Amino acid sequence: MQSKYLNFNSICICFVSFFFLFFFSMINFFMSIYFIMNNLVIFLEWEIISLNSTSIVMSILLDWMSLLFMMFVLLISSVVIYYSKSYMSSELNLNRFIILVLLFVFSMILLIISPNIISILLGWDGLGLVSYCLVIYYQNIKSYNAGMLTALSNRIGDVFILMVIGWMMNYGSWNYLFYMDFMKNDYIMYMVGMMIIIAAMTKSAQIPFSSWLPAAMAAPTPVSALVHSSTLVTAGIYLLIRFNLLLIDTLFIKILLLLSSLTMFMAGISANYEFDLKKIIALSTLSQLGLMMSILSMGMPNLAFFHLLTHAMFKALLFMCAGVIIHMMSDIQDIRFMGGISNFIPMTVLCFNISNMALCGIPFLAGFYSKDLILEMVSLSNLNFFIFFMYYISTGLTMFYSFRLIMYLMINDYNLLSIYNLYDEDFIMLKSMMVLLLMSVISGSFLMWMIFSYPYMIYLPFNMKMMVIYVMILGMLMGFIISNMSIYSMSKFLMSYEMSNFLCLMWFMPNLSTYGLNFYFLNMGQILMKNIDMGWSEMYSGQGMFLILKKYSIFYNLFQMNNYKIYLFSFILWMFIIFMMIIL
Secondary structure: OHHHHHHHHHHHHHHHHHHHHHHHHHHHHHHHHHHHHHOOOEEEEEEEEEEOOEEEEEEEEEOHHHHHHHHHHHHHHHHHHHHHHHHOOOOOOHHHHHHHHHHHHHHHHHHHOOOEHHHHHHHHHHHHHHHHHHHOOOOOHHHHHHHHHHHHHHHHHHHHHHHHHHHHHHOOOOEHHHHHHHHHHOOOOHHHHHHHHHHHHHHOOOOOOOOHHHHHHHOOHHHHHHHHHOOHHHHHHHHHHHOHHHHOOOHHHHHHHHHHHHHHHHHHHHHOOOOEHHHHHHHHHHHHHHHHHHHHHOOOHHHHHHHHHHHHHHHHHHHHHHHHHHHHOOOOOEHHHOOOHHHOOHHHHHHHHHHHHHHHOOOOOHHHHHHHHHHHHHHHOOOOHHHHHHHHHHHHHHHHHHHHHHHHHHHOOOOOOOOOOOOOOOHHHHHHHHHHHHHHHHHHHHHHHHHOOOOOOOOOOHHHHOHHHHHHHHHHHHHHHHHHOOHHHHHHHHOOHHHHHHHHOHHHHHHHHHHHHHHHHHHHHHHHHHHHHHHHHHHHOHHHHHHHHHHHHHHHHHHHOOOHHHHHHHHHHHHHHHHHHHHO
């Protein structure tokens, strides 16, 4: 009876959360249209405490960008919660899971609407803490390790945000929007830009902080859909979009362009060697984050924001489809066991293919509008050949791993069991996927009309204009050829075992960050704590003082007890001293 009541209770929480989040996302959508049309910005400020002319305030910034981003976050989270009702139906503590997801969404919204660096830290740290709780949700060793890697990697960014708060004490307030022009012209304040870049790199998993993102796949699939589309990993991009005035013509931004291009390339290569379904999609997220970060570092924040929003829709849908497939396959994630599933779960496969094609940038789906515009702006820009090459080869690799995924999942034969039951009748999951399917098709075009009030006119030679199509066709052919090869001939064709191992393991980044950084730092921290905190500093401060006082108090206690022997002994001693003095 108790479990039934709990189940009913959690279902009620699901529906209420879904309804309110969806309702608020629609309100935000219409408000964002109104703000764009009338060029409005609302800035609200509430002073919490004022100390020595330094005010700690709660600020809220409502402009078209924050409202539109909130609309996408609320829409995706409402759909994810509705989807979780079915996906997590066997979970006894479903309401705990829903409350964690709602906390996650609340932290992200706090980050989105904050023009104040202190309230940004609250949202930023909230994301880190709740993401740790969600990554370790399935309590096993793998999840604990992944959660610790995620938390420690994000902690680096938190420290840099704290340093920015300290650095901004040079000004009168923490509302960074008012000081952008001063910071831009102040060479000392370049440090703020550098710290913000490093913080954003940790949250958005750029090289060398990339290894936590595939590890975070230990979380439940609905959480992955939320994390990889619009919340945790996009927080760094959104912060840099807000701070974009600080990032013009500095050395750090050139380094960021190089690192984000390498991230894009590395993730594309690694996805082609991966066999875990969720990790392939995670690596594709990493590749798209590199794309957003690189176009942002070239000074085009609106394009980065545009791609951020279109990517959120099809990536959430892609994870949801992967969740349904994993559910049907008895929790098996290896794509080598799958195959021919289009015969059994056609609606899920339809959603999967459309989101995959939107990811590739197939014309007139959501991803096409943003990716094509980004690549044409890159072709138009005054860039060196290396970065240009990275952009186009990464686009080809996106097509490569997407087509490989389609080959393994739908075209190859089914490889798992002789008797199996795959069905496509979970209507709660399908309904939630239909919302995102619609958005994956139409969001690119309507965002293009909304965000860019005037159309971009990009004039290029025919071959440069068609370069995107050439690269996509080449990537598709490579994906088809490689997927049809045997493992032996494929490894011989691509490269040696050692090289493929290097590329498969994300350029050995997980090993470096897990064993090289976290393990040694944690070990060193333990030794320091043992020898200094619990050793010398204890001896010469708290514990040492305590022992000295304890000994003296025991000694004085003898006198306080009025012990006759002590007084007799001291009387004889004094008499002896006086007698000796008289004699001498």
